[in-house]
Each structure stands twice: as C-alpha cells, then as structure tokens.
Amino acid sequence: MRILTAPLLISALLLSGCGGSFSDSGWNPFGWFGGSPSPTLEPEEGYDNVTDLRPGIPQITGARWEPTNEGRLLVVTAMAPTKGYSSVALITSRPQPEGRISPDPDGVLRLRMVGLPPIPGSEASRLPARPETDEITAAMPLSSVQLAGVTAVEITGAANVVTIRR
Structure with a gap:
C-alpha cells in the first residue's frame, strides 16, 4: 500500500496542473517545453465598434x-417635442461587450438615452407632446458587481446631460 501511495500522489499532482486555475501556471506539464499560448475569449478583431x-x-x-434584490434600477425620464418616439433605450457611450457594463477610469458610467423619432409627416409627428401624459421612461438594471466601481452615472440626451450620484 505504501509503495503505491507516492506514485499516485505524484501523478495526481501532475494531472492537477493540466486544468482548472493552474492551466496557465508553471505546474502544467504541457507548458514546460514551449507549448502553445493559452487561448483568450476576446475576438482577434476586437469587440464590435458599432455605434447606435x-x-x-x-x-x-x-x-x-x-432598489432591487441584486443591485439598483436606474430609471431615466425625458420629454420629446412630439408624440410617437419609439425604441427608447439607455446605451453606453463607449462600445462595450454585450451584457457587460463598466465605468470609465474616473468612476463615471456614461450613458446615452436614444430613441427613434416619429416618421416625418405622420400624425404623431404633428401632435405636440403633453408633459403630464407623454413622459418617456427608460430603465437599466445594474447589479451590485457592476456598481462596485461606479461613483456617478452621467446620462446624455440631445440637448442636456443629467448626472446622478451613487
């Protein structure tokens, strides 16, 4: 029994270096002789730089x-000069990977509130918006993890900027 213990322990140690968090370490025997670099999840051409x-x-x-169970919900209200705005959303000012939101290095999360205006010449484009009934609202859920480095959120529209502190 003692004779098998040492070889089993050594082989278990070597195999543990092949996967998990030690796969990029010096304990991985596949990397001892100049193995291939570990793959990354970032695309070779970078993340899409498509602007809205x-x-x-x-x-x-x-x-x-x-407040929410996982963090906070940012609720932004706005007014438009006419009725009929659609596809209203809060988007990040700089391109970021899908589903990942992080602040700029200064701790400010910069967002834009965007939407599609009504089609020119349509009935909605001719009707002026009423402040008491035609308020535009958009919301963005932010988890506690996403809010960890955020000190303030800056929301930009076409004519003004609103800043809210955390």
Missing part, C-alpha cells in the same frame, strides 16, 4: 435609483 444610430432624446428631465 438612433438620435438622442431631446430633453432628459430626471433620473432616480430604485
């Missing part, structure tokens, strides 16, 4: 935090 072509919402009127 929707125009900014004309007038942001306010922003507030709502």
